[in-house]
Amino acid sequence: MMRPMDPRRLLPPPPDQSFASDNAAGVSPEVMDALAASNAGSALAYGDDQWTRRAEELLREAFDAPVRSYHCWGGTGANVVGLASILRPWQAVICADTAHIVVDECGAPARFSGATVIPVGTDDGKLTPEHLAPWLAWQGVEHHPQPAVVSITQSTEMGTLYSVEEIGTICDAAHRNGMLVHLDGARIANALVATGADLATMVRDTGVDVMTLGLTKDGAMFGETVVFVRPELDADARFVRKQAGQLVSKSRFVAVQVVALLADDLWLRNARHANEMASSLAEELAGTPGVTIDRAPEVNSVFARVPVAKTEQLQDWSFFWTWDRSAGLVRWMTSFATGRSDVERFADGIRAILAMGGPIASLP
Ligand SMILES: Cc1ncc(COP(=O)(O)O)c(C=O)c1O
Incomplete structure (x- = not known):
């Protein structure tokens, strides 16, 4: 009998650098x-x-x-x-x-x-x-x-x-x-x-x-x-x-x-890079069905709204903090260590999870 396809196989690997907070990064x-x-x-x-x-x-x-x-x-x-x-x-x-x-x-x-x-x-x-x-x-x-x-x-x-x-x-x-x-x-x-x-x-x-x-x-x-x-x-x-x-x-x-x-x-070069990565993430995700970014990032964080039912799946794939769980408000944060590939992978994963119909089946 064919095993049902594991939807997580469709997901890119999570980014190397976390978008949870700028203090999740290592040391310059x-x-x-x-x-x-x-x-x-x-x-x-x-x-x-x-x-x-x-x-x-x-x-x-x-x-x-x-x-x-x-x-x-x-x-x-x-x-x-x-x-x-x-x-x-x-x-x-x-x-x-x-x-x-x-x-x-x-x-x-x-x-x-x-x-x-x-x-x-x-x-x-x-x-x-x-x-x-x-x-x-x-x-x-x-x-x-x-x-x-x-x-x-x-x-x-x-x-x-x-x-x-x-x-x-x-x-x-x-x-x-x-x-x-x-x-x-x-x-x-x-x-x-x-x-x-x-x-x-x-x-x-x-x-x-x-x-x-x-x-x-x-x-x-x-x-x-x-x-x-x-x-x-x-x-x-x-x-x-x-x-x-x-x-x-x-x-x-x-x-x-x-x-x-x-x-x-x-310190200024590090901060500039962190800010630029937040802007890139917002640009990557602009127009993504299910993601609303009300304010363009001013510094190194993106505050976005995502469907409440999907938040946990997104966090399971690559952890970040919710700001107002009931409203689906989340914070994605970048740092001096965030790379372009991290931004792309994170955006790819978010798009993939939001495009999936139901909840992700857990692996045995
Ligand atoms: C605005 C602000 N002030 C101060 C801190 C310092 O906190 P900690 O005691 O964790 O270094 C933080 C850390 O998250 C912060 O975001």
Whole structure:
């Protein structure tokens, strides 16, 4: 008797690089080489080393300002260090309700700062001065946590981008009302290349006070850097970092990654490539029956709607995250490591699965 044909045979092999997230990628080869090179010999711990000094210098050059930088183990830790250094327990930080600091950090910024996190609903993950307005009435009233910091994410968790002008506008509104601005820049490099702005223009000149400068999603193995754009705000940072467990003993291995990424603009080349791959994926899938891409990608993610009944089959073939399962909203993310062949294979597989009638039979 003939065995029924296994429909999965019709599928291309899944792509080598995952579209689940940019932190599913490995390490940029140049960063790996730099890590290996810095492994020779000994260096004093906790940041008293030549790579940390060089990284500080490169960051001051990149911002064209006397910024102060603090390397941390990861992004949650860096947000904790930045926020807890500028917040007191009776204060509050306002952010979009999609912000990583409120959704994806297990309450760490609230726990370490003691401050209240106020999540505000937005259409696109971006705060405007209008979002701040209702909370200003709380200022000076002893019964309410005191709004003292506005936290924005660039590029946002929704794959959107603030323009330089929009960041300036929110910073002005915050400062006018006695608040500071924190920027979660886990994907700042993607935003810089997408807008053509540099750090001085996008961050220093707009008035951002402190930021997390993301490395991991852009080719580092681990580590992120808190940058106090206003250096006078860093008075508590060393103590907060140590208490939060974010002071890296062999800190040279974070610093050397900063050096490898910033020197020669590797971080921007990596981010540009990641953004281009997201655009290619959106172009490949344009017009595919069953796939709706409402917004052209602005950075390195594609938010698409696919038939809810097909989501699991697609994920089984090549995993990615759903954003709103009931609405079929999914996120496909690219990185410095995504190749054209990955984009083509991923698009081929999606087309093939969506073109299949029923669910895919499981193999015995
Ligand atoms: C916007 C944003 N901020 C911060 C982080 C850092 O998270 P982690 O603690 O996993 O390094 C992430 C990682 O997904 C992120 O997307």
